[in-house]
Amino acid sequence: MPWRLEGTYFENCNCDMACPCTLSGFTAPADNDRCNVVLIFHIDSGEVDGIDVSGLTVVMAADTPRVMGEGNWRVGLFMDAAASAGQAEALGAIFGGQKGGPFEAIAPLISEMLGMQTAPIEYADDGRRHRVKIGDLLEMEVEDFVSQFSGTGQPVKVSGVGFPNDTLTAGRAVSARMSAFGLEFANDGKNSFSAPFSWSA
Numbered sequence: 001m002p003w004r005l006e007g008t009y010f011e012n013c014n015c016d017m018a019c020p021c022t023l024s025g026f027t028a029p030a031d032n033d034r035c036n037v038v039l040i041f042h043i044d045s046g047e048v049d050g051i052d053v054s055g056l057t058v059v060m061a062a063d064t065p066r067v068m069g070e071g072n073w074r075v076g077l078f079m080d081a082a083a084s085a086g087q088a089e090a091l092g093a094i095f096g097g098q099k100g101g102p103f104e105a106i107a108p109l110i111s112e113m114l115g116m117q118t119a120p121i122e123y124a125d126d127g128r129r130h131r132v133k134i135g136d137l138l139e140m141e142v143e144d145f146v147s148q149f150s151g152t153g154q155p156v157k158v159s160g161v162g163f164p165n166d167t168l169t170a171g172r173a174v175s176a177r178m179s180a181f182g183l184e185f186a187n188d189g190k191n192s193f194s195a196p197f198s199w200s201a
Helices: 085-095 102-109
Strands: 003-013 034-048 057-065 073-080 110-119 122-125 129-134 138-144 157-159 167-180 183-186 191-200
Touching: 003 085, 003 138, 003 167, 034 085, 034 122, 034 138, 034 167, 057 085, 057 129, 073 085, 102 110, 138 191
Parallel strands: 073 110
Antiparallel strands: 003 034, 003 191, 034 057, 057 073, 122 129, 129 138, 138 167, 157 167, 167 183, 167 191
């Protein structure tokens, strides 16, 4: 049965700005020896196998080699505590790549699942600032970047990316700290991207 998800994505990693991994389709090396990244997907509207998953948030944390396309990703998943067992199973299948869509291409890169934790996820978005908090495990706030030379006041965007959307808005982390799944890092001031997403399969 087909599924669809629409919502907002944002991420933070430990690259300095405009992460080369994302911009090169995972073929260019990151700024550091390891890539530590957190990707947040807030679902405004969605249905999977007849199950409504609107209003839920899924957070993926990953530790990868410098060239992400080489695989050997170590990944942990936070599932929204507001999700029922059926909703969590449906979303787990999508973000695990079993139901096609964008994560079908990502799944072969993952060599180690560090676990899945169910937790209350606080999500906020005012259009330019994007924030998520998961208890003492994760707190991240990113802000879309507006160039001082912009005459429009609109944030910087890059196009032709493909995942999770063809056009991403560049930004920087106001704050970004995580301690979960055996991963611990702080990426304050580092790269971020944000974008709406609309997926189906």
